[in-house]
Amino acid sequence: MNLKKLKKQVQELTAKANFSLGSDVSGLLAKAYRLEKNKRAKNALKQIIDNADIAKKERVAICQDTGLPLIFIEAGKKITISNDLVEAIKQGVEDGYRKNFLRRSIVDPLKRGRSSYRGAIVHLDFTPKVSGLKITVFPKGFGSENKTRLKMFDPTADFTEIEQFIVESVQLAGAQACPPFLVGVGIGGTSDTALLLAKKALIEKANILNSTEKKILKKINMLKIGPMGLGGPTTCLSVKIRTQDTHIAGLPVGVNISCHALRRATLQIL
């Protein structure tokens, strides 16, 4: 693989993630705007949609919090992963941030001090069912990340308890995390897996929901937090759940919330 070319591609991918929303998210926003009746909430949705248009046209970040960049690498059957390959991808993200005037938001957790562009988090998965390489850049803003929750349920817990936990998590996020939200839920694995699954759920198409997800979405929208916390039925645009096998003694559930500025872009190679 030509690593120099890959680095450039990832650099542009990083810009794309920060400057434009996916069509699934922008479609959901447009639909919410059409249906919203509360005047203030409608105006807030209009601002959100205008903002995304301006960002794309002017190549300015959708949000000044250009997040902590997460990189998801999925390596198919024909891909050999090397240190150099991962390094090229990380460098591509870093260059993408620097060259596109995105915000350097990464610091030592305790010393704080001067922030930098270096420190993207890499998740690597091997996916033998597909052949090529898939790279997703996901700048995760922290207004919403700070609202993350994890609960280790009893294995005999009723699913309604899980639903309640998800709804309650959104309620706690409130106006601070930039509603309307997109909610990712991870169920199973270990504690860390549950939260990672929740994050991965946010990468999936946000406009295709199963019946359980739709039901929870409805419940969340009864909270009436609304865009910017101004009320109305548009608190949440999407709920996505991902599951993985877990231990007989446990049932971990992670909830990861994204603000309306859910930014992620994917590149498929080969």
Place this chain on the structure above:
Amino acid sequence: MKYLKVGDEILFSGVIYTARDQAHQRLVKLKKIPFDLEGEVIYYCGPSATPKGKVIGACGPTTSSRMDKFVEPLLKKGLVGMIGKGGRSKSVRQLIKKYKALYLVAPSGCGALLAQKVISKKIVCFKDLGPEAVYRLEVEDFPLIVAIDSFGRSIYEDL
């Protein structure tokens, strides 16, 4: 300003100063603040870097409640307004009433749109903090909603 009441939507033109977590921590420790806060407004914001040919990068509000613990000393120094996003604590709401100040919210997550409302940007202090430094921004028609008015009335529930 005291005529503005909770829920009012306004277009603000004038000067605001950016400051967020680290800048606040420094400002409250300093005996003498490097700029005059009397009658001024602080904007909880850490802008993105400035693209070539533009006044400022994306510059939307950050979560206000993280600054709750720093509010009183700054009100004492003459601060009259704060701009951010989300609700505040009960004590901040009471302080706003006591000092006859205002808390306003800007459209959250709309940094690209708000960048178009900024006419000029000048560094004031704490340059080493990069995006967390204090900048003086001149804005025109900056869209805001009064979230807590000088009577201590709030559109949000207390946090």
